[in-house]
Amino acid sequence: MELPAWAPVAAVALATVLFLRSILARRSHHPSKSLPGPMPWPTIGNFNLLGALPHRSLYALSKRYGPLMRVQFGSYPVVVASSVDMAKFFLKAHDLVFIDRPKMAAGKHTTYNYSNIAYWRQARRICADELFSARRLESFEHVR
Numbered sequence: 001m002e003l004p005a006w007a008p009v010a011a012v013a014l015a016t017v018l019f020l021r022s023i024l025a026r027r028s029h030h031p032s033k034s035l036p037g038p039m040p041w042p043t044i045g046n047f048n049l050l051g052a053l054p055h056r057s058l059y060a061l062s063k064r065y066g067p068l069m070r071v072q073f074g075s076y077p078v079v080v081a082s083s084v085d086m087a088k089f090f091l092k093a094h095d096l097v098f099i100d101r102p103k104m105a106a107g108k109h110t111t112y113n114y115s116n117i118a119y120w121r122q123a124r125r126i127c128a129d130e131l132f133s134a135r136r137l138e139s140f141e142h143v144r
């Protein structure tokens with residue numbers, strides 16, 4: 001059975017309409033408890049609003065949306081505090097809540113399973129005592 005000539009065109013048009021409808025439905029559905037901010041694009045978020053000088057672009061956005069706003073960089077939502085009072089709120093009053101960063105695969109492999117700075121201090125101390133001691137350096141003289 002052969003399809004009519006207009007069938008592929010209709011299928012593409014239907015897929016486009018459904019795709020645009022899903023995007024517009026997602027953009028119009030904004031929770032009431034969400035922070036103010038520009039509507040993000042599906043894949044790039046709000047990267048299109050950042051110019052050559054990102055700090056000035058964020059300043060212009062803060063003039064429009066207020067001192068505390070939500071922007072999205074790619075798929076990561078970011079809260080931007082652009083006043084002294086908001087910065088004190090984040091950095092002094094509630095620093096323990098906002099101290100965590102998203103855990104990514106690169107961090108897992110480069111920091112030995114998200115270990116903290118105490119591990120690096122211990123590793124540096126062991127290297128200084130064992131690897132870079134005078135006795136060890138003399139033993140590797142033929143390699144150097």
